Amino acid sequence: MKKNWPLWEVFVRSKNGLEHRHSGSLHAADAEMALENARDVYTRRNEGVSIWVVASNNITASNPENNGELFEPAQDKVYRHPTFYELPDDVKHM
Amino acid sequence: MSKEKIINIEAQRSLEAQFEARILRDEKIEAKDWMPEKYRKTHIRQISQHAHSEIVGMLPEGNWITRAPSLRRKVALLAKVQDEAGHGLYLYSACETLGISREELYEQLHAGKAKYSSIFNYPTVTWADMGAIGWLVDGAAIINQVPLCSTSYGPYARAMVRVCKEESFHQRQGFEIMVKLTNGSLEQKEMAQDALNRWWWPSLMMLGPTDAESVHTEQSMKWKLKRKSNDELRQQFIDQTVPQAELIGLKIPDKDLRWNEARGSYDFGEINWDEFWQVVKGHGPCNKERINARVDAWKEGEWVRDAAMAYAEKKKNIDKAV
Numbered sequence: 001m002k003k004n005w006p007l008w009e010v011f012v013r014s015k016n017g018l019e020h021r022h023s024g025s026l027h028a029a030d031a032e033m034a035l036e037n038a039r040d041v042y043t044r045r046n047e048g049v050s051i052w053v054v055a056s057n058n059i060t061a062s063n064p065e066n067n068g069e070l071f072e073p074a075q076d077k078v079y080r081h082p083t084f085y086e087l088p089d090d091v092k093h094m
Numbered sequence: 095m096s097k098e099k100i101i102n103i104e105a106q107r108s109l110e111a112q113f114e115a116r117i118l119r120d121e122k123i124e125a126k127d128w129m130p131e132k133y134r135k136t137h138i139r140q141i142s143q144h145a146h147s148e149i150v151g152m153l154p155e156g157n158w159i160t161r162a163p164s165l166r167r168k169v170a171l172l173a174k175v176q177d178e179a180g181h182g183l184y185l186y187s188a189c190e191t192l193g194i195s196r197e198e199l200y201e202q203l204h205a206g207k208a209k210y211s212s213i214f215n216y217p218t219v220t221w222a223d224m225g226a227i228g229w230l231v232d233g234a235a236i237i238n239q240v241p242l243c244s245t246s247y248g249p250y251a252r253a254m255v256r257v258c259k260e261e262s263f264h265q266r267q268g269f270e271i272m273v274k275l276t277n278g279s280l281e282q283k284e285m286a287q288d289a290l291n292r293w294w295w296p297s298l299m300m301l302g303p304t305d306a307e308s309v310h311t312e313q314s315m316k317w318k319l320k321r322k323s324n325d326e327l328r329q330q331f332i333d334q335t336v337p338q339a340e341l342i343g344l345k346i347p348d349k350d351l352r353w354n355e356a357r358g359s360y361d362f363g364e365i366n367w368d369e370f371w372q373v374v375k376g377h378g379p380c381n382k383e384r385i386n387a388r389v390d391a392w393k394e395g396e397w398v399r400d401a402a403m404a405y406a407e408k409k410k411n412i413d414k415a416v
Contacts, residue, residue, distance in 0.1 A: 003403050004197055007190070024253070025187045027196060029399075030406035041180050044173075045260070064127050 007056040008034040010041075012048035020052050031055075117317060122248040125191035133317060136310070137247055138192050139208075140319060145185035146203045146210035150384050152178045154218040155227060163221060170267045171224060177264065181257045188249040204389045212370065213300045215378030222275055222282075222289035228268015230290075230297040230335065236261050237331050238301065241321035269338065276342045283343075290339065291347040298362075299370040301328040307367075332360050 005027040011020035023042040028034035034053040043051070062070060078084045087094060110130050116123070123129055152175050159175065162168035186196055202208035213231055218224070239261065242254040275286035302308060302324035314320035322330075332351075339346050350363030372378065 003400075004195070005399065005403060024184055024256075025190075026183060029402035030409065033402065033406075040176075041183050044176065044180065061126065064124070 005029050008038070008053045009056050009059060010034075010038040011052040011054070012038075012042055013050040014047060015049055020050065023047075025056060028053075114316070117246045121246075122251065123246050124248045132313075134192050136313065136317070136319070137250065138189060138194050140314075141185055141189040141192075141250055142194075142199050142202065143209050143211075145182050145189060145199070146208055147214065148178045148182035148185060149203075150210045150214045150388065152182075153384055153387055154214055154216070154380075155224060157218050158221060158224050161221070162224075167224075167271070174228070174264050174267060177260050181253075181260070184253040184256055185250075188247075188253040191249045200392060204385065204392060206376065206385060209374065211300060212373040212378060213296045215373050215381045215384060216292070216296055217380050220285050220289060222271070222285040223293070225268050225271030225275060225286065226289035226293040228264055228266075229272055229338070230268075230293050231300065232261060232264040232268060233335060234297050234300045234331050236265060237327050237334075242319070244318065244321075246318040272344070273342050276344060286342075287344055290344050294347050295365065295369075296373075298328055298331070298365055299367075299373075301331060303367070303370070329359055332362055336360055 006029075007025055008028055008031075009025050010023045012023045013020045023038075026034065026037050026041055028037050031053055035051055038051050038053055042048070074080075109128060113123075113128065113130060113133070123133075155171060155175050155178075159168065159171055162171050186199060189199060190196060199208070203210070218227070236258065239254055239258055243251055243258055245251045245254065272286050272290075275282045305311060305323045305325045308324050311320060311323055315323075336346055336351065348363045350361065352361055353359075354361045373381070376382075
């Protein structure tokens with residue numbers, strides 16, 4: 001064995017109008033083979049109308065250890081939500 | 095012990111306590127999250143065993159694809175075996191998120207270091223075995239797998255949701271084969287009964303050793319890798335399968351089997367655990383044959399994998415040059 005097939009992440013759009021969603025991953029020699037394999041592994045029952053494959057090593061992911069500084073600041077910004085604002089009871093269409 | 099070491103141990107303990115608390119709150123653990131080494135190792139063991147079972151599980155059924163009695167049966171069996179390949183692939187991918195490579199996983203299987211479900215070490219000698227496997231083996235697998243859809247490790251839980259969705263046709267196609275045979279000639283009926291006789295006990299064993307003997311149960315329950323004990327799952331399997339057998343006029347091969355009104359469950363006879371452990375330890379009827387088939391397929395496919403990789407790299411270089 002000279003070199004192992006790289007890992008690919010598979011994203012499937014289940015129908016037009018919806019976004020592609022991560023389905024899982026698989027190994028393939030190149031992008032074309034990854035697409036073909038993704039079709040057999042992840043869409044055997046009409047799960048999709050479109051497939052994306054991305055070489056896993058091209059994905060940059062946030063580190064859960066930084067979740068505090070990344071995501072906590074959004075927690076105390078209640079004024080970004082409509083329920084923060086006080087309106088008279090009889091106001092309509094708002 | 096140095097002060098520094100004590101502080102490290104305490105930090106570790108607090109991390110583990112936080113981790114256990116997350117699981118208790120039904121939070122999912124994802125691949126990049128901190129996890130205790132034991133959690134990682136246990137999950138690699140269980141998920142890879144599961145993946146190997148799907149892959150080796152293709153072999154007993156693959157035996158009958160070319161000899162399926164009709165086109166309807168052949169397409170169904172082909173689709174089922176293809177699903178099993180798919181399930182193996184979902185599970186290997188989930189396992190790889192824990193930091194082990196696909197090659198290491200294969201290596202463990204081929205070297206006999208990793209286990210797979212012992213039931214696939216039994217031979218498939220007649221067409222009725224395809225019915226019995228779908229009905230009983232997939233039936234037992236579903237009982238085992240449904241609770242795993244809500245297990246604590248995210249990638250495993252997501253793979254299991256997909257597996258469970260696809261598995262129910264597997265059991266139905268098996269039962270349909272049995273129904274057809276039991277409505278056929280005397281010979282066909284006997285063939286169905288013979289398959290049930292041979293697959294019944296191994297199916298019960300498939301749900302794992304008794305609770306008293308099961309070494310991993312307690313920890314696995316805590317991590318939601320297991321929601322019910324082996325004995326509970328086995329009882330559930332028996333209670334739901336006995337009426338199905340009666341419905342199609344087959345007799346469960348257990349003279350001690352009887353309905354227990356007080357328990358609302360069936361009492362059943364002694365399981366031959368010596369046989370189970372023998373098969374687990376590699377001395378079942380087909381252990382060698384199964385592993386050899388896997389190793390041969392892997393070895394004989396090597397030049398194809400290498401050629402595909404060489405072609406991909408050559409193409410990449412040409413694209414770069416242009």
